[in-house]
Amino acid sequence: MEHAVHISGLEKIFMVPEREAGLVAATKSLVRRQSREVRAVDGISFDIAPGEVVGFLGPNGAGKTTTLKMLSGLLYPTGGEARILGHAPSKREKAFLRRITLVMGNRNQLQWDLPALDSYELNRAIYRIPRADFTPMRDDLIELLDVGDLVRKPVRQLSLGERMKVEIVGALLHRPQVLFLDEPTIGLDVTMQKRIRSFVATYNERHGATVLLTSHYMADVQALCKRVVVIHHGRILFDGPLTGLADQFAAYKTIGVALADGHVDLDRYGEVLHRDGDWVTLRVPKAETSQLTARLLSEQSVLDLRIEDTPIEDVIELVFAQARSE
Amino acid sequence: MTVVPQAATLPQAGRIRSTADFYLTTMRLAVQEQFQYRTANYFFMFGMVAEPVIYLVVWTTIADQQGGSVQGFTAGYFAAYYIVWTLVRNMNIVFGAPYWEQRIREGDLAGALVRPLHPLHYDIAYFAGWKVVVIALWIPLAIGLALVFDPTLDPRPLEIAVFAVAIWGAYLLRTMFQSTLGMLCFWTTRGAAIFDLWMTLELLLSGRLVPLPLMPDWVQTISWFLPFQWAFYFPIESLVGDLSDAELARGLAFQLLWILIGLSLFKVAWRSAIRHFSAVGG
Numbered sequence: 001m002e003h004a005v006h007i008s009g010l011e012k013i014f015m016v017p018e019r020e021a022g023l024v025a026a027t028k029s030l031v032r033r034q035s036r037e038v039r040a041v042d043g044i045s046f047d048i049a050p051g052e053v054v055g056f057l058g059p060n061g062a063g064k065t066t067t068l069k070m071l072s073g074l075l076y077p078t079g080g081e082a083r084i085l086g087h088a089p090s091k092r093e094k095a096f097l098r099r100i101t102l103v104m105g106n107r108n109q110l111q112w113d114l115p116a117l118d119s120y121e122l123n124r125a126i127y128r129i130p131r132a133d134f135t136p137m138r139d140d141l142i143e144l145l146d147v148g149d150l151v152r153k154p155v156r157q158l159s160l161g162e163r164m165k166v167e168i169v170g171a172l173l174h175r176p177q178v179l180f181l182d183e184p185t186i187g188l189d190v191t192m193q194k195r196i197r198s199f200v201a202t203y204n205e206r207h208g209a210t211v212l213l214t215s216h217y218m219a220d221v222q223a224l225c226k227r228v229v230v231i232h233h234g235r236i237l238f239d240g241p242l243t244g245l246a247d248q249f250a251a252y253k254t255i256g257v258a259l260a261d262g263h264v265d266l267d268r269y270g271e272v273l274h275r276d277g278d279w280v281t282l283r284v285p286k287a288e289t290s291q292l293t294a295r296l297l298s299e300q301s302v303l304d305l306r307i308e309d310t311p312i313e314d315v316i317e318l319v320f321a322q323a324r325s326e
Numbered sequence: 327m328t329v330v331p332q333a334a335t336l337p338q339a340g341r342i343r344s345t346a347d348f349y350l351t352t353m354r355l356a357v358q359e360q361f362q363y364r365t366a367n368y369f370f371m372f373g374m375v376a377e378p379v380i381y382l383v384v385w386t387t388i389a390d391q392q393g394g395s396v397q398g399f400t401a402g403y404f405a406a407y408y409i410v411w412t413l414v415r416n417m418n419i420v421f422g423a424p425y426w427e428q429r430i431r432e433g434d435l436a437g438a439l440v441r442p443l444h445p446l447h448y449d450i451a452y453f454a455g456w457k458v459v460v461i462a463l464w465i466p467l468a469i470g471l472a473l474v475f476d477p478t479l480d481p482r483p484l485e486i487a488v489f490a491v492a493i494w495g496a497y498l499l500r501t502m503f504q505s506t507l508g509m510l511c512f513w514t515t516r517g518a519a520i521f522d523l524w525m526t527l528e529l530l531l532s533g534r535l536v537p538l539p540l541m542p543d544w545v546q547t548i549s550w551f552l553p554f555q556w557a558f559y560f561p562i563e564s565l566v567g568d569l570s571d572a573e574l575a576r577g578l579a580f581q582l583l584w585i586l587i588g589l590s591l592f593k594v595a596w597r598s599a600i601r602h603f604s605a606v607g608g
Contacts, residue, residue, distance in 0.1 A: 118358065125348040125351040128347075
């Protein structure tokens with residue numbers, strides 16, 4: 001089966017002008033401009049199968065948005081190849097643009113002074129959607145995101161979260177097969193984030209759409225993505241199942257233990273992270289988890305015990321910290 | 327890995343029908359939006375009337391001092407010229423060159439580029455819708471000015487028809503050149519000097535400041551080789567003046583020629599601008 005997204009050795013290099021502060025440097029720059037090469041995306045490769053939902057993770061400036069912009073045809077790659085549903089995005093063919101959508105959490109693409117319903121009409125005309133197909137699709141999306149009341153108000157009167165929801169409806173009216181979602185839940189409260197997450201999951205199931213999602217909220221990624229691609233300084237650090245990320249990068253596990261005597265010194269078993277009454281949380285080297293657990297059970301009067309992987313937020317932090325130190 | 331089968335994309339409506347549908351939908355949106363701001367639009371138009379009224383008072387005074395006319399143009403002609411001027415000036419308002427910078431800076435362009443439609447279509451359609459509101463608001467204003475200044479206006483049906491076409495021709499012509507100039511914003515945030523120079527040339531060579539026959543001969547000669555007069559003087563003159571059928575036809579032909587030249591220039595500039603934008607990200 002053909003990949004929905006195919007990227008091979010994709011790179012983007014920007015030339016960024018720079019100079020020191022001050023009048024002298026400003027004068028010098030008139031004669032001799034200095035610029036620096038920034039490799040925003042440095043030869044990345046991965047494929048995404050049709051219908052797959054992939055989390056694209058990385059710290060600020062890692063190259064996520066630049067990659068999404070190349071994949072949606074906004075930026076021309078400096079090198080490498082990208083194919084989306086068989087199209088070269090940089091050609092920006094209409095047939096390609098009709099099959100994708102790019103949602104940027106901090107951008108508004110609806111008519112500011114009009115109700116979203118009017119903007120949806122405009123999208124219908126732009127994407128040339130026959131009305132017989134448009135109306136049920138629109139109503140379905142409105143119902144799924146529960147925005148029936150919101151779409152009748154001028155967009156300028158909506159809160160950030162409400163605006164994001166009506167924005168997403170507008171971005172999906174043409175039933176795109178590939179969704180590039182760049183921080184779709186940024187700045188939203190927890191309830192709104194959950195609603196958008198479950199909506200994306202439902203859309204993916206219902207329409208078999210491929211989704212590439214960037215988010216700083218790990219809850220988004222955990223809820224939606226079985227697979228993650230981690231990028232840092234324009235290079236891919238990890239590409240695989242979300243669970244595998246912890247296996248590869250987290251050298252520790254945590255053991256939560258409830259003891260009959262909560263005051264016992266447990267330093268010899270591992271690093272004590274937290275004490276809450278009789279419940280103690282320990283961090284232990286992953287390779288020694290079984291052995292230390294056995295020792296705890298045999299040497300202490302244990303009432304309850306729980307072994308957990310390092311929380312995914314901490315794993316991501318570890319990944320980036322590791323990349324920084326290299 | 328579970329692979330969900332891909333759903334088919336929605337079918338598309340036919341190209342010509344859907345293009346017409348897009349224009350009508352966008353124009354309708356513009357009308358709705360601009361009627362929300364009818365008071366602001368009216369104040370804007372009142373502000374715009376100040377300029378021709380000053381010209382009108384000056385030329386009427388000169389005409390009166392010179393025995394009723396200036397180079398054969400009567401006070402009634404000046405009144406008609408500058409009242410029609412107000413509509414043509416409003417029709418000349420398009421998505422201006424400097425606004426391209428805002429569009430790039432605020433990310434609107436990125437949003438427009440991921441849609442399967444050239445942003446120029448949107449600009450033309452949206453401002454065309456706005457013109458419908460402008461024309462509706464202009465009519466009472468023109469009646470008021472006519473009552474005060476007593477214009478001499480006796481057009482033939484053909485002149486009215488040509489005028490109706492020519493004001494839209496002027497709109498398209500100016501859209502093309504302003505959009506082409508706007509492409510400068512892809513390279514520099516300091517395009518204001520060039521935009522101002524263009525505006526000054528337009529002011530002098532279009533008939534906006536004074537009817538072109540009152541300008542020196544060499545100015546009139548230069549203006550023949552530039553697009554400005556076909557977006558301003560010609561539409562006014564088609565209604566107010568006494569142009570022959572051949573002159574009316576020639577005027578429309580020149581408008582069409584300049585629209586095509588402007589469109590060609592825009593296409594070249596756009597290709598280059600988008601290549602630059604795609605390379606540096608705006």
